[in-house]
Amino acid sequence: MNLTTTGRATAVVTLAAALVLSGCTKKNDTAATGDSSAAAGSGSTASGGAKKKVAFVPKLQGIPYFEAMNAGGQAAAKDLNIEWLYQGPTQADAAAQAQIVRSYIQQKVDTLIVAPNDPDSMAPVLQQAKDAGIKVLTSDTDAPSSVRSAFVSQASTEGIGTALVDQLAKVMGNKGKYAIVSCGETAQNLNGWIAVQKKVTAEKYKDMSIVSVVYAGEDQNKATQMATDLMNANPDLTGLVGECTSSAPGVAQAVKDAGKIGKVFTVGLGTPKSMAPYLTDGSSSASILWDVQNLGYLTAWAGLQAADGKTLEATNKVNDKMTAVTYDAASKVLLLGPPLVITKDNAGTFSY
Structure with missing residues (x-):
């Protein structure tokens, strides 16, 4: 739904033809890899560790919302010179999602970002990631009782x-x-x-x-x-x-x-x-x-900051379109901005 949400980032892929409006019915693909087609265009595999690996695991792959987040992440990957990895379950299944997260832990990504289907069951898996030396964040959906270092929120x-x-x-x-x-x-x-x-x-x-x-x-x-x-x-x-x-x-x-x-x-x-x-x-x-592609871009940007050990400021300039993204250190929430009201008059201005 935290549409989380919610400036406009430039789309790097044409989404409409490839997306479906409901969850896929095929079996969950639980082997997350950096070579998946979802990560195409996000930069080549790091050579000698030159590129930071930022992995995002959405609640569900193959629906317009998270594919729009992925497009934003891919745009950030090009701008920031990171490797953006993206894979989620093809059904809203907490166990399948956790298996994908564990696969990314085995790959030793630099930052792991999750939109958990079930925050409580995901918390121990995020602890495993932290114990493995991986930076852990949440985006779109929070797991406030977990070890995540920040939540990238679409709107309050x-x-x-x-x-x-x-x-x-x-x-x-x-x-x-x-x-x-x-x-x-x-x-x-x-x-x-x-x-x-x-x-x-x-x-x-x-x-x-x-x-x-x-x-x-x-x-x-x-x-x-x-x-x-x-x-x-x-x-x-x-x-x-x-x-x-x-x-x-x-x-x-x-x-x-x-x-x-x-x-x-x-x-x-x-x-x-x-x-x-x-x-x-x-x-x-x-x-x-909210601008979903911007949320994806902000998610990738936050993942890089975490990988580099940088401290988020109270107000952050992410790019020329997101010039004042706020961060609350007490709640550890990085806030994209206020929600948008989409009506018949402005719906056509969006590309997803």
Whole structure:
């Protein structure tokens, strides 16, 4: 979903033709290698250790969101002269993700960055990486109780959760019942946003209420079915939130299929290209996100700083587009910036 998020980095690959909107169904490839096609264009293998190896393990490989992060990482690799390694499970599976992380530990990468599906089960694996002398970070999704030295955050938890509720309240007329279709039950960023949504709804929108929170994994079709079931079970439901980049288009599709555009309103955390048709026809009112390619670039940059043993400053110039990225030493959070509101008017300005 911490769309985490959320300036624009220049895309180095054309993503749309190669990406799918839901998780792949093939078996997980658990052998992470630096030669994978996902790392193409990120620089040749280090000669004599000249290039730092920065590895990123997303929650899920093969969906537009993380492929956009990968594009940003590849752009950073060219600019920073690092080797960018990228591989995740092809299903949102914590055990498969941990196996990929262990493979990168065996490869002795310089920095290992993970967006954990399950922060608690990932924490011991990150400890293994640290014990092996590898610098450890998280990005997009945090594992705050782990040994990670920094979390590269797409936007603040408070900012994302509040923006979701505010955008939905606007189209619901500040009243009515809504439901949330989330993804992974253990994802720290998604659960953090939901907690904020509950708080903001109760304190700011007294005439609105959340009737249910359900979990569709990273499966857009399942999100559509769950949203359909929620509307059938709650005839007075007037709002739906898709909490991640697969459930956001999923809930909008459910409203469209049910012929309830203008009667049930949706917002979510979807990538611009995947949400553009729904924003255009009104089945979605807004997408809350961030510049995902910038997040990927920042992730790679932070990985290099860690590999080089550099201390992050309170304000950091990453490149000419990200000139004031803040770092909070107390929480160890490197913050990309405030969330973006994507509508039918600006969705076409993004390349992913």
